[in-house]
Amino acid sequence: MNELSENVAVKIYKDTGGYSFPLIVRSGVFPACLYLNAYLNGNHNSPLSAKKNKASTQAPAFHTLKKYAYELKFLYCYFIEQGIDLVERVSSGEFLSRQEVDDFVRSCKLYANEGTIDESNIVAISDKRIRDAIHATSHSQPKVSAHTLRQRLIRLRAYIEYLFVCHHYDQEPTNTQARVDDQFNKFKLYINTFIGGTRKNNTIVKDAFESVIPSDKFFYLLDIIKESSPANPFKSSKLRNQLIMQILINTGVRVGAVLKLKVSDLIDDWDNPRFLLTRTPNDPTDPRLERPSNKTKALSVSISSELMKLIKLYIQTVRAENTTTREHDFVFISEKGATSGQPLTYKSIHKIVDKLGEALGIKLHPHKLRHKWNEVFEDKAREHGLTPEKIEDLRKYAMGWVEDSKMASVYNEYQLAVTVADISAKTQSKAVPRLGGDHES
Template sequence: MQAIRLRKYQFNHKSFVAIVDDCDCPLDPFVSAYLSTFACQSFNTQLRKAVELTFVLKHFAKNGIDLPTRMASGQFVSEREYLQFYDASCLQKDSIDNNAVSLQKISDKTLRNIITANQKSMAKVSNETLQGRVRRFREYCIWLFEHFHDLYGVDKVLSNKFHKLISRIKLDEEGIGGNRLQRVADPTESVIPDDVFARLLEMILPSSPNNPFTGSKVRNYLIVSVLYQTGIRRGALAKLKISDCHFSGSFDQISIYRSGGDPTDPRLDKPNQKTKAHLATVSPVLMRQIKFYIDHHRANTPKQQLHDFIFISEKNSRGTVGQPISLKSINTIFQKLSDALQFHIHPHLLRHKWNEIFDKEGELQGVDYKLLEDIRKYAMGWSESSIMTQTYNDKRLAQKAKDISLAHQKRVDSQ
């Protein structure tokens, strides 16, 4: 079986993704053409879909199945072959590539089965990953089918056979998404418990004895502070420029916007703002701290003058000193904080925490809930038609339902 791997590259300051063979040549013209259909999407979205497709291609190549040939011939994929793919999609890549476990010294067959079953259980991927793999297989099959067959002149038997397969896959795909909603959360439960959040805010202070970092303490403090004060995404933070900070007037505004393929950004995985442009508000104290960092920390770092991005690499372990901080480096910061807190925390969790704080403050100020949701949509960069606010509405409604039920029970018990 030929090697199948993902390749990221840049051309004219724009990032691209390809699936190549062991000679670094495009794996297949159909694969390349399919990947090109994502060209207008963000690079991170292109990368995610390419990773999913790579998994699909590796699985079927390993089993001697060429999907373009199958789709062209009308043989498609059998129920058994699809179920094998689904089963493999449930597992981590490493568990698939290295599933030969030496159990020669264990003679009891039942014990071997228990251990193997437990290893598979431990290696299961998240619902989102599983759903993405299944969706990518379905959409690639549809794309191939439409390429090889005239949709208006295709044989009815062939068409019915194909749509039966696609319907089967889509049913599984939608069922996976539903699994995420099976857990009923306590409406009073915070995404980050208040005591953990308080420890995080204390720990991240550059002067804190609990700070887990040996260097870049000021930069890391600002990264966490900007995220929890604004609720912006990791990508929006990584692309912040000095010119985006309003160092005048009320001294508390930062411009958040999409910039597409920024030619001044040397990063291969270029970050971007995912949603609408808006102004994010931070405290004037934090804004002064950002200005101090720019003038006294960033300014003294080599090669920082080559670009305008605020947060930069301060170490030169890979020759990246002075370059804009990578998304991977931001993840590493939060992994270290998670280890120190003994609580898993990531950038997007601070976005959810921001929304919780926003809800509480809005209620304290007596803001009408409809106006509150309009303000939330603006602050989060969501469109007016976005249904994302429903997540927070549901939590608020659940809390109100709980309060009313408790009040009713108290009245009944007192009679």
């Protein structure tokens, strides 16, 4: 990696209105490319898109923009290392050759080397072992998922399209303009073949019968998250961490919903304790640089009376003892260090979940808890005799999904596999004749 690309980074800033936004910068402060950042923080709806009449006029949510920023940083660094200025290429009407696209696709399949080399992992190899070492490591570079590959290619296509619109869109028809349009369409057609092909490239096969969290691990998790559990892996903040995990496990909400939860969102109704899950992107009262967001629609989330009592206990004791909490209304706070009293961050919750995963001996992340909630929800709903249609309607409400969402099949792949296997087994037992003779019962 050359010196220029090593100095390129994604940084988060706040504007005068308090809204957070990402920028791709060089040497710490200078925008890496004005076009790159204009595309990143502008309206992502292209006039060339077939969905232009249905598209929102709003910019993507902050965390989507942050993801775009890292995708753009990847492609920007790649092309400057190749000595290719994308802005100059598109403005000249030349775009990218097939070989240049091929080379980029190959690079996209590998992890970007964001860090530095750990010298402790460098092993000296004798001349005698060089040939074997080269052979053994020739295919060992870590590969990205098909989804990551697809997103990187889509980001290049979208950025090239943005530059085309800036330099060539809606110009008077001439022979030169016709040639540029033709070159642009050829580029899109060629890269689309790779984007379409990524759907078939994911070689990781998931066993549909495998629960997202094995039952024995899940029951152990329910025990060790308790503040009173001797197996609790935390030395401090045990009540807060228990509440966070209980909300994630019991309700199936995303991490963003937990981080956004405010004291004023709690409704301590004797018959139906609950909290409001709101949609307030870039909440001006939120002091965090990376403000949490809620991807789902606003809804009311029911919780148990016991959980509500514990939340109120936390608010009236741990939270109330920190005077910094008078500056905001968010429930869960950092309890030590320079950020004590400030609203908890994404990084903090992921650390909590990671540590519990280590205690379980499995890789655990918050979204697995959302998947597990769906498995448990399906079991309980069936026990109540609910129809599949009713179960799906209730699930969509609880998850905050829109009416035409297809997410139910994604989250409940395990239950679908079990149901299909059960039906298949019963069908086979009727269709296959008994073997062995009359003495078999």
